[in-house]
Amino acid sequence: MKVLVTGAAGFIGYHLSEKLLARGDEVVGIDNLNDYYDVNLKLSRLEHLKAHQAFSFTKLDLADRAGMEQLFQDHAFDRVVNLAAQAGVRYSIENPHAYVDSNLVGFVNILEGCRHSNVAHLSYASSSSVYGANTLQPFSELHNVDHPVSLYAASKKANELMAHTYSNLFKLPTTGLRFFTVYGPWGRPDMALFLFTKGILDQQPINIFNNGQMIRDFTYIDDIVEGVVRVTDKIPTANPEWNSDKPDPSSSFCPYRVFNIGNNTPVKLMDFVEAIEKATEKTAIKNMMPIQPGDVPSTCADVSALEQEVDFKPSTSVQDGVNKFVSWYREYYQK
Numbered sequence: 001m002k003v004l005v006t007g008a009a010g011f012i013g014y015h016l017s018e019k020l021l022a023r024g025d026e027v028v029g030i031d032n033l034n035d036y037y038d039v040n041l042k043l044s045r046l047e048h049l050k051a052h053q054a055f056s057f058t059k060l061d062l063a064d065r066a067g068m069e070q071l072f073q074d075h076a077f078d079r080v081v082n083l084a085a086q087a088g089v090r091y092s093i094e095n096p097h098a099y100v101d102s103n104l105v106g107f108v109n110i111l112e113g114c115r116h117s118n119v120a121h122l123s124y125a126s127s128s129s130v131y132g133a134n135t136l137q138p139f140s141e142l143h144n145v146d147h148p149v150s151l152y153a154a155s156k157k158a159n160e161l162m163a164h165t166y167s168n169l170f171k172l173p174t175t176g177l178r179f180f181t182v183y184g185p186w187g188r189p190d191m192a193l194f195l196f197t198k199g200i201l202d203q204q205p206i207n208i209f210n211n212g213q214m215i216r217d218f219t220y221i222d223d224i225v226e227g228v229v230r231v232t233d234k235i236p237t238a239n240p241e242w243n244s245d246k247p248d249p250s251s252s253f254c255p256y257r258v259f260n261i262g263n264n265t266p267v268k269l270m271d272f273v274e275a276i277e278k279a280t281e282k283t284a285i286k287n288m289m290p291i292q293p294g295d296v297p298s299t300c301a302d303v304s305a306l307e308q309e310v311d312f313k314p315s316t317s318v319q320d321g322v323n324k325f326v327s328w329y330r331e332y333y334q335k
């Protein structure tokens with residue numbers, strides 16, 4: 001298959017591209033290589049991908065309408081996986097327009113490209129953050145998600161709504177992927193695992209938000225990628241049992257689905273820090289801080305729908321995953 005992976009120089013896009021290439025797919029990657037975090041890390045990921053003959057890369061911004069139209073004219077994609085986005089909850093408070101440009105304008109360009117070139121299936125990154133103010137856990141796709149607490153979350157929920165309209169109007173099969181705190185080698189420098197590992201190895205204080213009273217359903221990158229590949233292979237169809245009197249939010253009368261991809265094993269933040277201390281054999285200097293605006297205190301994924309549809313459930317333990325990240329970090333940064 002010929003697959004467009006957007007955000008191919010990003011953390012998840014890089015790993016997904018590697019996996020698709022390993023199984024023999026042709027991958028066209030795009031990314032705008034923005035400097036939200038260290039561009040060299042993005043370039044290093046790309047270097048690895050460029051070693052594959054079946055990989056090609058174009059530097060392109062999702063919000064570049066003409067460029068995106070050209071991309072879809074130049075290629076006939078069998079599948080599109082949209083991972084490019086402005087990520088991060090905290091950054092969205094000071095930089096709202098970055099989310100509008102990449103996650104809303106950019107996403108319309110993806111939808112239009114898929115529509116006009118008859119792509120068989122668009123899967124796209126949503127986020128656990130769509131659960132917003134919900135407290136009933138584990139978070140299920142059957143729950144209402146109308147109370148986002150950051151613009152980032154709202155942009156991801158908006159993607160699900162926009163996708164639904166294209167599934168309805170143009171019968172474009174779409175699947176939204178609600179990822180739960182993804183971590184692993186080549187991970188993002190703005191996320192907790194990277195910041196904590198760096199701080200602990202450099203013996204610098206690490207900021208622990210909500211005084212450590214945070215719980216996250218940390219999900220290892222290989223599990224995320226396995227889930228994405230399986231879901232992308234499974235083209236959604238209309239749900240014949242969908243009932244407009246009692247609408248199931250996770251499916252529809254048209255080819256539309258959303259899935260949680262999470263570990264279903266919530267971990268306390270302090271236990272996460274302890275796992276890093278174990279892996280680094282060093283003690284963290286902790287700087288206790290209040291919760292940050294837009295953050296949610298706790299996440300846990302119900303993954304029964306994923307298991308039922310694609311017979312897969314993430315299972316990597318946090319200690320195993322953290323060990324792999326720390327090994328990568330030490331080697332990559334020569335620490």
Ligand SMILES: NC(=O)c1ccc[n+]([C@@H]2O[C@H](COP(=O)([O-])OP(=O)(O)OC[C@H]3O[C@@H](n4cnc5c(N)ncnc54)[C@H](O)[C@@H]3O)[C@@H](O)[C@H]2O)c1
Nearest residue numbers: 007010011012031032034061062084085102125179181182
């Ligand atoms: N990592 C997580 O824990 C997590 C959790 C939930 C959802 N997500 C979502 O998964 C997707 C991938 O996340 P990630 O962790 O790999 O993030 P990432 O920032 O490492 O990857 C995103 C990539 O997209 C590129 N990009 C951003 N805006 C772009 C634009 N307008 N045009 C082209 N390229 C652009 C960036 O340069 C980056 O390389 C994102 O949509 C993110 O919101 C991630």
